[in-house]
Amino acid sequence: MDDILMNIGKQLKRARQKRELTLQQVARRSGVSPGLISKIENLRTTPSLSVLLKIMQTLSIDLSELDLSPKDQEDYVLIKNGQGTQEEREDSQNLEYQHLFSSSISDHNLRVYTVSIAKGAYRKPISTDATELVYVLSGKVNYLLKKEKVLLEKGDLLFFDGSIPHGVSNDFDEVVVLLKIYLIHQYKG
Known part of the structure; x- marks a missing residue:
């Protein structure tokens, strides 16, 4: 749902x-x-x-x-390489979001993406209604949390409350690829 x-x-x-x-x-x-x-x-x-x-x-x-049709639940989910769906995000220029998977868990929604961040890309800090996990698959990037700049390199994992303003700055000479997992809280407003 x-x-x-x-x-x-x-x-x-x-x-x-x-x-x-x-x-x-x-x-x-x-x-x-x-x-x-x-x-x-x-x-x-x-x-x-x-x-x-x-x-x-x-x-x-x-x-x-509106398409309100539920997706059938299977015993397992397999997403093969290249089967994700690209999502356009107006607030994230030069960041390419590839949606891999979604599922409902209690009063949360789980969404899994790969995110490619172009050289020189900057996204100003924003907040979300989610708990977020970021894992660096390749490259390195500066993650902006509040006013702190945190360097993330291949193999690093960052877990944080998405209500904290956060952004990214790729100040390096290569594209960075992240695995990004959102556990989105239901909006009760």
Whole structure:
């Protein structure tokens, strides 16, 4: 169920873009903050029903237009190399998110990605409604936590509360590849 709610964010983003509306326009019309809409669209939080309905009304989306079909549960999940789905993130220029896997766990949603960060890429610190785990598969990158710069190199693991503002800065001469795992808390607003 949580994965369905997370994927609604993608659908809302497509609908907003199709209608050529900005985040600020939708926020002003719906009474939902642009930051929360961005978090929903960029899969950083799960919307509450009231927030979802406000955004849907603003975008004139009928419930029947949304894909609410659950994915069948299997005994195991195997994602072969290259089978991930690329996700566009407006708040993460020069970072390529490859979605590998999602699953519901209690009142959380688990999402697994590989993230490629281009040479010279910088993403300003943002916060999420998740606990995050970052494992460096190749390269090195500076991770920004609050005002601290933490150097992460191949084989390093970083685990932190995503509500802490965090960003990245690739100040090195190679692309860095991360395995990134989000345990996203359900939004109760």
